[in-house]
Amino acid sequence: MGLIVQKYGGTSVGSAERIRAVAERVLAANRQGHKVVVVVSAMGDTTDTLISLARQVTNDPDEREMDLLLSTGEIISCTLLAMALRSLGQEAVSFTGAQAGIRTDGIHSRARIVAIDPARIIRELKRDRVAIVAGFQGVTDEHDITTLGRGGSDTTAVALAARLDAETCEIYTDVDGVFTADPRLVPEARKLDRISYDEMLELAQQGAKVMHPRAVELGAVHEIPIVVRSSFNDRQGTLICGGEGMEASNKVRGIAHDVDIAKITVIGVPDEPGAAATVFEPLAEAHISVDTIVQNASLDGTTDLSFTVSEGDLAKAVRLVEPVAARVRARGVANATGLAKVSIVGTGIQHAPGYAARMFRALAGEGINIDIITTSEIRITCLVAREHLPAAVGALHRAFELERAEKQAITSS
Amino acid sequence: MGLIVQKYGGTSVGSAERIRAVAERVLAANRQGHKVVVVVSAMGDTTDTLISLARQVTNDPDEREMDLLLSTGEIISCTLLAMALRSLGQEAVSFTGAQAGIRTDGIHSRARIVAIDPARIIRELKRDRVAIVAGFQGVTDEHDITTLGRGGSDTTAVALAARLDAETCEIYTDVDGVFTADPRLVPEARKLDRISYDEMLELAQQGAKVMHPRAVELGAVHEIPIVVRSSFNDRQGTLICGGEGMEASNKVRGIAHDVDIAKITVIGVPDEPGAAATVFEPLAEAHISVDTIVQNASLDGTTDLSFTVSEGDLAKAVRLVEPVAARVRARGVANATGLAKVSIVGTGIQHAPGYAARMFRALAGEGINIDIITTSEIRITCLVAREHLPAAVGALHRAFELERAEKQAITSS
Numbered sequence: 046m047g048l049i050v051q052k053y054g055g056t057s058v059g060s061a062e063r064i065r066a067v068a069e070r071v072l073a074a075n076r077q078g079h080k081v082v083v084v085v086s087a088m089g090d091t092t093d094t095l096i097s098l099a100r101q102v103t104n105d106p107d108e109r110e111m112d113l114l115l116s117t118g119e120i121i122s123c124t125l126l127a128m129a130l131r132s133l134g135q136e137a138v139s140f141t142g143a144q145a146g147i148r149t150d151g152i153h154s155r156a157r158i159v160a161i162d163p164a165r166i167i168r169e170l171k172r173d174r175v176a177i178v179a180g181f182q183g184v185t186d187e188h189d190i191t192t193l194g195r196g197g198s199d200t201t202a203v204a205l206a207a208r209l210d211a212e213t214c215e216i217y218t219d220v221d222g223v224f225t226a227d228p229r230l231v232p233e234a235r236k237l238d239r240i241s242y243d244e245m246l247e248l249a250q251q252g253a254k255v256m257h258p259r260a261v262e263l264g265a266v267h268e269i270p271i272v273v274r275s276s277f278n279d280r281q282g283t284l285i286c287g288g289e290g291m292e293a294s295n296k297v298r299g300i301a302h303d304v305d306i307a308k309i310t311v312i313g314v315p316d317e318p319g320a321a322a323t324v325f326e327p328l329a330e331a332h333i334s335v336d337t338i339v340q341n342a343s344l345d346g347t348t349d350l351s352f353t354v355s356e357g358d359l360a361k362a363v364r365l366v367e368p369v370a371a372r373v374r375a376r377g378v379a380n381a382t383g384l385a386k387v388s389i390v391g392t393g394i395q396h397a398p399g400y401a402a403r404m405f406r407a408l409a410g411e412g413i414n415i416d417i418i419t420t421s422e423i424r425i426t427c428l429v430a431r432e433h434l435p436a437a438v439g440a441l442h443r444a445f446e447l448e449r450a451e452k453q454a455i456t457s458s
Numbered sequence: 459m460g461l462i463v464q465k466y467g468g469t470s471v472g473s474a475e476r477i478r479a480v481a482e483r484v485l486a487a488n489r490q491g492h493k494v495v496v497v498v499s500a501m502g503d504t505t506d507t508l509i510s511l512a513r514q515v516t517n518d519p520d521e522r523e524m525d526l527l528l529s530t531g532e533i534i535s536c537t538l539l540a541m542a543l544r545s546l547g548q549e550a551v552s553f554t555g556a557q558a559g560i561r562t563d564g565i566h567s568r569a570r571i572v573a574i575d576p577a578r579i580i581r582e583l584k585r586d587r588v589a590i591v592a593g594f595q596g597v598t599d600e601h602d603i604t605t606l607g608r609g610g611s612d613t614t615a616v617a618l619a620a621r622l623d624a625e626t627c628e629i630y631t632d633v634d635g636v637f638t639a640d641p642r643l644v645p646e647a648r649k650l651d652r653i654s655y656d657e658m659l660e661l662a663q664q665g666a667k668v669m670h671p672r673a674v675e676l677g678a679v680h681e682i683p684i685v686v687r688s689s690f691n692d693r694q695g696t697l698i699c700g701g702e703g704m705e706a707s708n709k710v711r712g713i714a715h716d717v718d719i720a721k722i723t724v725i726g727v728p729d730e731p732g733a734a735a736t737v738f739e740p741l742a743e744a745h746i747s748v749d750t751i752v753q754n755a756s757l758d759g760t761t762d763l764s765f766t767v768s769e770g771d772l773a774k775a776v777r778l779v780e781p782v783a784a785r786v787r788a789r790g791v792a793n794a795t796g797l798a799k800v801s802i803v804g805t806g807i808q809h810a811p812g813y814a815a816r817m818f819r820a821l822a823g824e825g826i827n828i829d830i831i832t833t834s835e836i837r838i839t840c841l842v843a844r845e846h847l848p849a850a851v852g853a854l855h856r857a858f859e860l861e862r863a864e865k866q867a868i869t870s871s
Contacts, residue, residue, distance in 0.1 A: 061511065061514030061515045095534070099541055102477055102542045102545070103542060104545075106541045107541055107544045110540045110544070110552055111537070113533060113537045113552060113554070114534060114537035114541075117530035121508070121511070124512075124524070125515045125523075127520065127523045128512055128519045128527075129516060131520045131523070132517075132518060139523055139526060141603075143601075144601050144602075165601070188556075190554075
């Protein structure tokens with residue numbers, strides 16, 4: 046049997062007791078004959094505690110210092126897991142991101158992995174040891190410590206799986222897998238047995254929290270089978286993998302939603318080349334992530350340009366956009382909060398007739414007004430008022446009959 | 459003005475508020491024109507919290523993992539201090555021991571510094587930045603993280619001061635300096651304005667907690683002037699430096715005591731070459747630090763060999779000594795706890811008449827029985843029952859008139 050990478054999230058290693066339970070699980074995989082590399086997040090709310098400590102010292106903590114500070118959270122949990130494994134008689138060695146050879150660029154707080162030098166990990170695996178790696182962190186060529194930003198530990202795990210040519214990457218979390226919708230909003234939501242990278246990527250980008258889109262994308266590029274499952278039970282989980290067989294299903298696979306949405310509209314932008322670029326360049330320079338962008342066709346020589354950002358970025362984004370809006374001679378800048386995004390995701394749905402109409406009809410049936418509509422190959426997204434979100438997700442789950450098992454689609458794949 | 463190294467202990471950086479106060483102090487030194495390198499300990503009881511976390515996971519934590527775990531404590535405090543300095547407008551960069559180039563051997567939990575590569579620190583100092591280094595830690599040639607054991611952060615500070623050719627090394631703590639005796643036992647105890655390396659070394663070795671002997675020794679070898687002072691006020695502190703001028707004073711400079719003492723006696727050791735070596739070799743292999751050793755002249759062809767260890771090491775030491783005692787045909791092994799050690803320290807006292815007699819008379823005057831006596835060039839130590847310790851220290855302080863200012867000795871130095 047080959048090598049597997051297991052990643053355990055913050056709640057999975059949230060206490061000494063949980064860490065011992067994780068050690069048993071790692072040991073079981075090892076006893077089955079696998080070489081095991083484990084990636085761990087910081088315990089429970091360690092990261093929040095460290096952030097609050099920094100805020101007590103200054104309200105504008107330096108990003109380089111913040112990265113080094115936060116990196117200690119994952120180091121703590123990985124050393125504890127190594128100790129727990131050793132106390133079970135299994136040799137294990139923990140590594141910081143730097144020791145594990147995770148090399149990144151120098152963009153603090155959201156670094157990208159540029160290379161992995163796995164020599165030390167491979168050496169320890171050959172000695173029949175379990176290698177435990179602190180997730181979420183890496184090191185620059187100047188030996189500065191960086192963190193990878195949101196979804197960082199998932200990214201560490203999938204990147205290591207790719208570099209080490211792992212059989213599979215297991216993402217252990219506190220839910221049983223990927224669901225057709227958030228079970229807290231839709232009690233009938235059903236766990237999916239498998240899902241394609243593309244569908245998972247859309248679900249993740251549109252707000253499904255179970256995995257970060259970055260890590261899914263990395264898995265897709267390197268064709269690493271990813272299993273999302275719970276560390277609290279032995280249920281099967283959801284396999285994320287190549288989806289040729291599923292493409293034929295032409296079905297809605299899941300519903301994603303996101304409430305961390307604010308909308309900015311630049312009103313009356315003259316219909317000239319370069320106007321949109323001028324608006325978005327300062328946002329890119331400030332590393333503000335812009336989500337949905339919509340611009341309708343121009344009728345009177347001007348157009349309205351709308352886009353969404355996370356609520357935390359709204360004030361800064363408005364501050365950056367107002368001067369450039371004046372520069373391109375737009376009429377003004379408006380913004381709105383209290384919104385939510387709801388999406389249906391499924392391979393092939395854009396090319397199949399009726400999905401969009403059925404979605405809009407289901408929302409209308411609940412008396413929900415649609416603010417903005419955008420689509421991709423495999424997704425349709427509507428922006429609605431946040432108060433309507435639970436009704437919207439429930440209505441769509443029923444309209445596309447997601448509570449029904451997909452026997453046919455799965456056997457055909 | 460040149461470079462100074464400042465070291466702040468755990469209580470000095472025990473809270474966000476304290477860290478901001480330390481930042482002001484560092485800034486003041488910087489504004490005076492000094493290049494400043496700061497070494498910090500872990501905040502308050504962070505290290506104890508981490509140790510207890512490890513003990514919740516396993517009662518036999520691996521030393522390599524423990525070192526990596528504990529190293530996070532100092533990293534946290536040094537990033538927070540860097541943030542605090544930056545928020546005051548002073549550029550500052552924090553470094554782990556590894557990043558600061560502190561290279562050690564591979565003896566986990568009590569590593570020795572073998573070299574310091576200060577290139578990165580020097581680069582940052584040239585850019586007018588304050589360099590902040592996590593104390594107590596280093597890195598091996600295999601990139602494993604080590605800790606330096608007790609007194610580790612003091613050792614980091616003095617070693618950096620030596621390597622960087624600093625003007626002085628300031629050790630900031632929660633007391634005003636080095637006292638003639640522990641002020642909690644002797645209210646009349648007086649702060650010393652200066653003391654020689656040798657005297658400080660004896661005081662530290664005999665139990666004075668204000669500085670670890672390792673760091674004092676390193677300062678003596680490299681002739682780094684060390685100032686011990688409080689980070690909670692602006693009082694002058696105690697200068698530890700070369701003491702030629704003081705040698706003439708022939709006076710008792712201070713009284714040290716230690717209560718972490720257990721005694722082992724190997725009874726009836728045959729007076730043969732190699733017997734003592736056989737007894738101590740297994741203790742050395744187990745890294746058990748043996749303190750006082752006394753063996754009296756042999757009268758009947760056998761002798762009793764006594765030595766002291768810390769109480770925490772007693773059980774293990776007895777376990778190791780019993781079989782070798784049998785091997786050298788000793789009659790038996792006895793051990794005792796409930797002891798304390800009290801020492802008078804002063805350059806030249808062994809060669810000056812009357813000091814020993816005055817010490818023994820002072821103890822006898824309090825009805826205190828002396829268990830063991832040992833001496834060095836500049837020290838006389840007595841082992842007494844622990845219950846008599848406060849009376850012993852007080853009586854000696856009075857007998858050698860330590861409450862009196864030493865104007866003469868200081869002006870002559």
